[in-house]
Structure formats: C-alpha cells, structure tokens
Amino acid sequence: MVTSHATDTICAPATPAGGAIAVIRLSGPDAIAVADSIFSRDLHNAPSHQALFGTIGTDSHSIDEVLLTVFRAPHSYTGEDCVEISCHGSAYIQQQILHLLTINGCRMADAGEFTKRAFLSGKMDLTQAEAVADLIASQSEMAHRVAFAALRGNVHSKLQGLQQELLQLTSLLELELDFSEHEDLEFADRTTLLSLSEQIAQELSRLIASYKTGNAIKTGIPVAIVGAPNAGKSSLLNALLGEERAIVSDIAGTTRDVIEDTITIDGTAFRFIDTAGLRHTDDTIERLGIARSYEQIEKAEIILWLTEAAPSEAEQQEMIARAEGKVLVHVQTKADLTSYDGIKPQGPFPTIVTSAKTGHGIEALREHLAGHVAQTFNHSDIIITSARHHAALQCALQSIRAVHHALTTQLPADLISEDLRQTIHHLGTITGTAITSQDTLNHIFSKFCIGK
16 A cells, blocks of 8 residues: 555645634645744644644734644554644635645645545545545434444454455465366365355345445435325424424315425434325326325335324235335324324234324334334444445455355356455455556545545
C-alpha cells in the first residue's frame, strides 16, 4: 500500500456551513509549514494532537482567534501530516482563511479526498471509508449503529477472514500445479475444501440477504398503509406522525396518490406510505392511485392492512397472497366504535385494534413495529447497506458455487484454483484490495462531501 497518492497539500472546511464554530482541515507534506505561515505561533516543533491558541492572519491583518491542532504522520486521519483550524463559523472568516491557505501553497480538496487519502495510506479499507459517508448521513440511531460498526471494521474483519481461508487453500492448489507431474499428489484436501466452500457460500448468502434489511435501515423501513376507502388510512398516518399530513374525509376515494412521511420509532426510521383505497372503481384518476397502491405493496417491507371490521376468510387469503414475503399486520380501526382491544391473532398475522380519534392502540402499533426490528436485527450481525458491496457479494457467491461444482464433479485443480481466485477477487473489490482502477476510486469517493 502506498503511503500517499499525491505530493500536494489540500485544504477544505470539515464542518457544514451555519454553525457557531467551523473546522478547516489541511493534509499533505506541507500542511504544517503552510499553517505555520499564517499562524501567530511556531508550529515546527509543536506537539502532535495538542490544541494551540493563537491568531490566524498576516503580519498586517488578523482574521480570527483560533484553536489549531497539529496531527503528525502517520498518526492522523489521512496518514499524512494534518492540521485542523477551529475558527468562528462566519462564512467570511472561513473564506479568508482558505484564501490565505491557497496562496501559501494549498489547493482546495476534491470531494472525499481526505478519506481517499486515508484509504490509500492504509488507515482504513474501503468498507470503513464508505462507512464514514454513511455515518455522516445517518438519520436514526439504527442507521448510526450499522454505519459505526462498519467504521470500526466489522465488515472488514469478516471479509478478511474469508479471504485468508480461501488464500490458504488457493496456495495449496497452486502448489499441486507446481508438482503436476505427480498426478496422485494432493496438498489441498478435497473434503476440507468442499466443506469450506459450503460454509463460505452460506455466509455470503447471509450477507447478501442482510442487504434488504440494511438498505431499509439506511433509508427508512418502508411501511405501506393499505385498505378499503374510508378504512382510516389517512387518519392512522396523521396519528402516527402527530400532525395533519393527509387529508381526512368521509368521501370515498379522497386519497388518490401516494403520501409518504418518515418518523423514528425507538431509534429506527420508518417510511409510512398512505395509499389510495383499494376498491373497484370507474374513476380513471382513482384507478391510477389504486394501481400505485399495489406498487407500494410490492416495495414495502411491512404492510399495515386496515379494516373497520374483522375481515372475511376470503379477504384474508387475498391479502396474504398479495403480501407474500412481507410482514403483514392487520390494523382494525375505529376502536371508539367497537369493544375490541389489544393485539389479537387474526389467522397467520397479528391484529392491532386502534382509534385515530382517541389514540387508542397507536402506541401498541408503534411498539409492535419496533419489536419487529428488534427481532430481525441482531446487534452482533454484520449488515450490508451498500449496493456496491451487495453486487460484489453476489459475484463472489457465484464463484464459490462454481468451486463447489468443480469439487463435486472432480474437475482439475487448475479450474478449481481459478474459481477460488475469482471469489477472492470479488471479496477484495469490497475492501479495496482488488481495486486498481483510479476511475473506480474516483467514482466511489466523489459521493463524499468536500471536507471528508
């Protein structure tokens, strides 16, 4: 791994605009020298990781009183010499400091360039680098937990372990090829290799399956609110949100398009989607809305099926068929008009009785949704949230299955070895060990904010 990918020194704000305090970051071989040229105190012998109070500016013009911290290589975020300047959050002050830095030898950093340098310096792998962006973008406790676990290296450790096992077996197979004149000589035990390929295939399948949950946690778990017209869908959405988000009316077919909003329940973001009432109608616009309702059922992870009364057996079977592969919860509405209470079994799914008017059952529904997440998400599990990682894992699974097929059909060692190398390669593209294209790296880090 190279220690630096560039010889220039970069600078950029590391905090968003609008705060009382701003941090400007420098990184590169001349970071300390450039900062020293505009700071009131000598930095050449300044200790690492210690904040110094002083003035930023020129001999004739002071800009601001700041705290400045030197981070000497390799013990810094990027692995290079770094300096962080904590100044007042004024946009004018930041612009003036950045202007001084650029005329004294810095250039403005590209998007994600600090984290890109950290990756190229070996301070983190790609899974950790991408977790930085996810951590910044996290909008809920659960999204934060998943991103922070990846930043701490849980994905890295898992994939590195799989790669090491595969590398050892590949080495043994390669050794067999070196002694190919001895046809009866085997260094890699085929039974062990077959068992390992099965174990790795299972682990890859589990990681691939976790992407659905991971993506939902990252963007908000989609919950479709469906049911017949006037079943109380819009009223339930408003009750969950605590505001009048959707129009409520006794007129059937009021909701003709999808209404969506996000709330956080026990640290998890849920995207609630109020849909058009499901019924037969000749109204062209309403039929379009109903068609979109069915589309939302397909996309949702959880379906809240609202009815005013207990559904018939035929209605249950129809909804079960439509909700195949989803979490289906029956919500019986308008409890102020009935005598039902609590969560009751209703066929193969629970029933929660609610009243948007009185608030009855709303908290029980919230707790039920939060409980679903607690059951499906084990904090010790590794959750995949990146579409790039998901695609690479699918390729790795295809390759390891080819290894399994080659072993069961007793194909030659060179063919088994090639499939093993492909599996290792695909896993390496996730961590970055198999990525050599500068264009690929630029694409990944271009999605970061400038100060990272």
